[in-house]
Amino acid sequence: MVGIIGLPSQGLLDKFRGQDxxxxxxxxxxxLSHEAVESRCPKIFCAVLTTCFTxxxxxxxxxxxxxxxxxxxxxxxxxCAVLRDLLPSTEIIAEENNDSVRRPxxxxxxxxVPLRERMQRIVDKIIKxxxxxxxKSDSPPKAGFWGVPPRDFRxxxxxxxxxxxxxxxxxxxxxxxxxLELEMEVPSDVPTVFFSQAFCQxxxxxxxxxxxxxxxxxxxxxxxxxxxxxKIEAFLKLRGAL
Amino acid sequence: MxxxxxxxxxxxxxxxxxxxxxxxxxxxxxxxxxxxxxHQAKGRARRIENELVALATGAKALVNRDDFVCVDVGSxxxxxxxxxxxxxxxxxxxxxxxxLAGFTLELLSQHYRLQxxxxxxxxxxxxxxxxILGISSLFDLVAQGESLSRAVARFxxxxxxxxxxxxGKPQTLFLAGGMCQNILFVRSIPAEVVPLGRFVSVExxxxxxxxxxxx
Numbered sequence: 001m002v003g004i005i006g007l008p009s010q011g012l013l014d015k016f017r018g019q020d021x022x023x024x025x026x027x028x029x030x031x032l033s034h035e036a037v038e039s040r041c042p043k044i045f046c047a048v049l050t051t052c053f054t055x056x057x058x059x060x061x062x063x064x065x066x067x068x069x070x071x072x073x074x075x076x077x078x079x080c081a082v083l084r085d086l087l088p089s090t091e092i093i094a095e096e097n098n099d100s101v102r103r104p105x106x107x108x109x110x111x112x113v114p115l116r117e118r119m120q121r122i123v124d125k126i127i128k129x130x131x132x133x134x135x136k137s138d139s140p141p142k143a144g145f146w147g148v149p150p151r152d153f154r155x156x157x158x159x160x161x162x163x164x165x166x167x168x169x170x171x172x173x174x175x176x177x178x179x180l181e182l183e184m185e186v187p188s189d190v191p192t193v194f195f196s197q198a199f200c201q202x203x204x205x206x207x208x209x210x211x212x213x214x215x216x217x218x219x220x221x222x223x224x225x226x227x228x229x230x231k232i233e234a235f236l237k238l239r240g241a242l
Numbered sequence: 243m244x245x246x247x248x249x250x251x252x253x254x255x256x257x258x259x260x261x262x263x264x265x266x267x268x269x270x271x272x273x274x275x276x277x278x279x280x281h282q283a284k285g286r287a288r289r290i291e292n293e294l295v296a297l298a299t300g301a302k303a304l305v306n307r308d309d310f311v312c313v314d315v316g317s318x319x320x321x322x323x324x325x326x327x328x329x330x331x332x333x334x335x336x337x338x339x340x341x342l343a344g345f346t347l348e349l350l351s352q353h354y355r356l357q358x359x360x361x362x363x364x365x366x367x368x369x370x371x372x373x374i375l376g377i378s379s380l381f382d383l384v385a386q387g388e389s390l391s392r393a394v395a396r397f398x399x400x401x402x403x404x405x406x407x408x409x410g411k412p413q414t415l416f417l418a419g420g421m422c423q424n425i426l427f428v429r430s431i432p433a434e435v436v437p438l439g440r441f442v443s444v445e446x447x448x449x450x451x452x453x454x455x456x457x
Contacts, residue, residue, distance in 0.1 A: 227319075230294065234292045234295045
């Protein structure tokens, strides 16, 4: 079993193609608590990395491939250092993914498919790159979602289908996760929600871009709370997207 | 038309031309509004509207300005809506630790049998990160010999500064909610404060309902 953290480079992934892969960033079925790592993982920590940590400890993959640094975060680098100690039988390959050739992406702009489903497709394509893209729609977007794939996908449910995906999720779709220029590309005329996981360094981008583009900045930890969902709903309604 | 803003402590009800405030716990059984908002609206309104949308709609109707910020200080939360060039430009909602402004002040007034209107504001505030911790700081001040009225004024100033910062430090702040009636609180905000009263969201609900009903 090969565990994946973030989006490792295409070259690295190709070396392990054909083997069973599991995306450690995603909550795995049956893994509902972080009890397995609570003695080592601070409570105030990124929920996505905590999920990676828990999954790695429970699954104990033979190999872990992790993007670290610009394409993922320094937190992933430190997590890999900890995992090397805790999982001596697991080969841990932590490398920066500097792939820079943008893949043409359409899933983020297929407005006949709900946002949550499209985000799931972007995530699923990390380990199943042959999954088809959703076709791009001709109509203009009504709203935007900027950010990483959230730990709690419920946050995506209140958006109209005509929501365009920006930020690191778009970089992920383009398979250029360290592409900061693409990550910061947002049109000013689309009411956009700028999302950040709590305790993520990207929150400074989210907050600042929200200010620049008259968007809504929201931050969520492991579970999205009701006030955040209502804040997003109000923003989208009052800006005419719903 | 019956619409209600069903808050944690109080319900602001508009019932066929009559507007009234009722403690939510004392609401008659079986009240069913045509439209409602608020933490306690579930089961009490046929149609539930988003609280921020109701507030924004009401504020827009009541404030004759293109650019303004309106903050609603409730029992357990603080909501903000902002307009620029006559268009909605942003909202925020401090839901969990809105310093529990309204509820905390009511608790304090009952405990000390206070009349806030009789207390002079303080320029110096207590850091009130949450209502409970703030009250602990206030108790400490009193224990250290600070006069009760001065300690309370500093506490209220702390809450007022939270609200002012949450609003984005505007020159003029349009204030909604029960705190409009707390003169010490209003005077403790370092901005021109225009109290809009407790029925801003109710006004919004009326207009939203009318919009839905119009062909």
